[in-house]
């Protein structure tokens with residue numbers, strides 16, 4: 001079996017007396033979408049923050065590409081290839097899609113003598129940025145300001161940025177939030193292909209999207225993983241039905 005790209009062992013985080021995540025272990029393998037589901041307040045976002053580095057776990061180990069990362073800063077984890085997209089976007093809304101990706105490319109390349117050149121005509125920035133936009137299907141929207149992109153296109157743009165940053169896995173926290181059925185459908189198709197580029201740990205409320213996309217599902221309830229397995233296994237699990245899916 002392939003080595004996991006991302007591996008969590010016994011990860012916990014408390015806020016005062018509240019155990020937001022408790023002894024969570026899970027793996028993300030090459031080529032897969034591993035969905036993390038659970039009711040509101042289950043600790044899904046807390047777990048994503050611990051992986052990304054915006055929150056420190058109290059206990060536990062997080063390994064990425066075979067190395068421990070739980071002691072590293074957010075930027076270092078990103079530099080090693082941990083890509084993120086959150087409900088709150090970090091795009092520069094007034095800049096074009098292309099410019100947004102170019103800023104990411106520039107941050108990877110370092111600034112060197114680039115400031116002597118007009119940035120938008122610098123092929124060493126434009127070419128990789130256009131390539132990243134093409135990989136997510138946004139090449140025709142390159143000149144459109146981020147603010148004028150649809151919700152789904154903005155998610156794609158964030159992923160283009162992550163690809164330009166060399167992401168080797170993605171942490172996506174509710175990427176479908178606030179989207180209509182059309183947008184969700186388009187993003188579902190897009191994420192399905194993205195898993196080939198880099199595996200995805202996907203937190204998502206939209207169960208249609210989860211059941212359509214996930215190779216595996218882990219169910220988090222009160223901070224603990226109560227079930228983990230294939231879509232069929234998790235759907236059939238009596239504890240999951242009781243605690244989360246609602247037994248009809």
Ligand SMILES: Nc1ncnc2c1ncn2[C@@H]1O[C@H](COP(=O)(O)OP(=O)(O)O)[C@@H](O)[C@H]1O
Nearest residue numbers: 015018020038039040041042043044045046047
């Ligand atoms: N920074 C924080 N300080 C205190 N409590 C928090 C903080 N972040 C999250 N929580 C609490 O931790 C629990 C898990 O929250 P969260 O991870 O956002 O859940 P989910 O994403 O599954 O809805 C909730 O009870 C929430 O109120």
Ligand SMILES: [Mg+2]
Nearest residue numbers: 044045046173
């Ligand atoms: Mg959340």
